[in-house]
Amino acid sequence: MxxxxxxxxxxxxxxxxxxxxxxxxxxxxxxxxxxxxxxxxxxxxxxxxxxxxxxxxxxxxxxxxxxxxxxxxxxxxxxxxxxxxxxxxxxxxxxxxxxxxxxxxxxxxxxxxxxxxxxxxxxxxxxxxxxxxxxxxxxxxxxxxxxxxxxxxxxxxxxxxxxxxxxYYDKPVKILVADKYVRAFKGGTGDVKAIGNYGATMLPMIEARQKGYDQVLWMDGAEFKYAHEIGTMNFFVQIGDKFITPNIDGCILEGITRSSVIALLKDGGYSVEERPITIDEIVDAADKGILNDAFGTGTAASLSHIELFGYEGRDLMVKPVAERTISHAIKARLDNIKCGNEADKFNWVIPC
Ligand SMILES: Cc1ncc(COP(=O)(O)O)c(C=O)c1O
Structure with missing residues (x-):
């Protein structure tokens, strides 16, 4: 040794x-x-x-x-x-x-x-x-x-x-879409767990809470158009049948829960796209009633459902949490694999 x-x-x-x-x-x-x-x-x-x-x-x-x-x-x-x-x-x-x-x-x-x-x-x-x-x-x-x-x-x-x-979070979270503060930008440190990344999010988080939201959905720093991630979670939406999560572009953290959830979704036969997601797509899906799921993924929270998005003075509603059977099943599988209640076919768990 x-x-x-x-x-x-x-x-x-x-x-x-x-x-x-x-x-x-x-x-x-x-x-x-x-x-x-x-x-x-x-x-x-x-x-x-x-x-x-x-x-x-x-x-x-x-x-x-x-x-x-x-x-x-x-x-x-x-x-x-x-x-x-x-x-x-x-x-x-x-x-x-x-x-x-x-x-x-x-x-x-x-x-x-x-x-x-x-x-x-x-x-x-x-x-x-x-x-x-x-x-x-x-x-x-x-x-x-x-x-x-x-x-x-x-x-x-x-x-x-x-x-x-x-x-961690017991109830679904209410998310405020950032329109003033920026967490990360190309060439910065948004894709690493640098301590300063988190200190800078305190004020926006406090302000979001004062407005009745739990967390902030960070957007790109140039146009506030593309969704990045939430607090200490990566971001997923389901529009119609498709699950979409922002691609790894140097601005978001490459979450380990994110990659596990992608693997589990694919393993369940669901389609997952890793690509930029615009806020307009989310607004459009909410208006059409096809915003079928939205959640954050992270070690602390595992999978945390999003109830609604506060954006430009309105609350965009996601389908009721009780009806989101796919993500409930994915969360259960992830938790079961972690504690050994389900066979770990991905070799994720290491005993010590
Ligand atoms: C900014 C940020 N995004 C996403 C995540 C989720 O990453 P992981 O799933 O590896 O915990 C975290 C937590 O580590 C984080 O701090």
């Missing part, structure tokens, strides 16, 4: 201090975290330590210039009590794609997979078992130079923390 992991365990686990039910997303963290440091051109110092505050310099580069990226993935327990990770290598590949864009060092597969596996084995008791719940895992990578000034950095840290979470 090129990167051995040192393990310092907590003296006493906190897991029994509260029930792992009705959890607020991302507030409670497991006993341990994983750290690897990059300095002098190489990775090392791989260790697992008790979860807790980490000392940082006030001039930590990432805090000033946002040179950081993150990932999000989930693990659940199978019937034998083994944690099952969902497509973790896809998260690693996306992390390293983002690392190249953000001038961060790529994380070796051994560090990523061993760090994950050892952390999950140690904190297995934190994987909640209530229906729809999971252990949400957050790998992240950032510059650690103590440095003010825009110049290439040399020191980096990769960490993994984990938080038990209950089911």
């Amino acid at each position: 090129q990167y051995p992991i040192r393990i310092e365990k907590v003296a006493q686990s906190r897991v029994s201090q509260q029930p792992l039910t009705n959890l607020v997303f991302g507030k409670l963290f497991t006993d341990h975290l994983f750290i690897a440091d990059y300095a002098d051109g190489k990775w090392g110092n791989c260790h697992i330590a008790p979860y807790g505050p980490i000392a940082t310099s006030p001039s930590l580069y990432t805090m000033h210039y946002g040179q950081g990226i993150f990932e999000g993935m989930k693990a659940v327990l199978n019937a034998e009590g083994t944690p099952m990770m969902f497509r973790p290598l896809d998260n690693l590949h996306r992390l390293n794609y983002g690392a190249r864009r953000m001038a961060l060092p790529e994380v070796p597969e051994e560090i990523f997979m061993n760090g994950l596996t050892q952390l999950l084995q140690l904190d297995k008791a934190w994987v909640p078992t209530e229906a729809g719940s999971a252990l949400y895992i957050r790998p992240f990578l950032f510059a650690t130079d103590s440095l003010i000034g825009i110049k290439p950095t040399e020191k980096f840290r990769f960490m993994i923390i984990a938080t038990p979470v209950s089911k």
